[in-house]
Amino acid sequence: MVGELSYFLGLQVKQTDCGLFILQSKYAKDLVKRFGLDSMKHTRTPMSTNVKLGHDPTSKNVDQTVYRNMIGSLPYLTANRPDIAFSVGICARFQADPKESHLSAMRRLIRYVNETVDHEILYSRESNLELAGYSDVDWAENVDDRKRISGGCFYVGSNLVSWISKKQNSVSLSTVEAEYIAAGSCCTQLLWMK
Incomplete structure (x- = not known):
């Protein structure tokens, strides 16, 4: 109307x-x-x-x-x-x-x-319903408390529907641990979206 x-x-x-x-x-x-x-x-x-x-x-x-x-x-x-x-x-x-x-x-x-x-941001009409998430963690580390920042973006088909940039709660002792924490955060976000 x-x-x-x-x-x-x-x-x-x-x-x-x-x-x-x-x-x-x-x-x-x-x-x-x-x-x-x-x-x-x-x-x-x-x-x-x-x-x-x-x-x-x-x-x-x-x-x-x-x-x-x-x-x-x-x-x-x-x-x-x-x-x-x-x-x-x-x-x-x-x-x-x-x-x-x-x-x-x-x-x-x-x-x-x-x-x-x-x-x-474009939300395409020609998109499927496949859910995908990508995450990464910075290599630079925070100069004050040594915590890393993880980020992620989440798509339904080709459409970006959510993103996150968050300081990790704990200090990672290795790059692998930091990536693991970032991936876990990404999976939590994906589960929340479903």
Whole structure:
């Protein structure tokens, strides 16, 4: 009666013959503009691979309110952006005592969002119902507590339906153990989806 769905809870929906496209370009543009980073140089990756963020007691403190506002605006964007889930999780750890390095990483993440405002997820009509999950664990380890971060993505056919980026609860003594824990987490998620 209302017509074709095009906007729902901040998610933009485009319906085509090949399937549904879900995006949040309006929310992303508003987020970038709110923090004054719309005129800044864009970046092609959400986080630098060379920088390892950790608690840095020697670095200069930054305004906690600004940092918390930035990080608080991003989890909703991860509803259709698995590419930023890992980076948002890393930056969220430093809300209690953010330093200049953390704010710099946050600004880089928002500049990446500005570069990729039109990223969307396709839910294809031509897909089977086979359930598949993939998991991995980082090799870099957390510099503060040595815990690894595991991640995974889950598909029904060719459609991405769920993703996770989570710090492991325990310190792994070997890479094999870390991979085993990540695989177990992935299997738990798959069982929950069935």
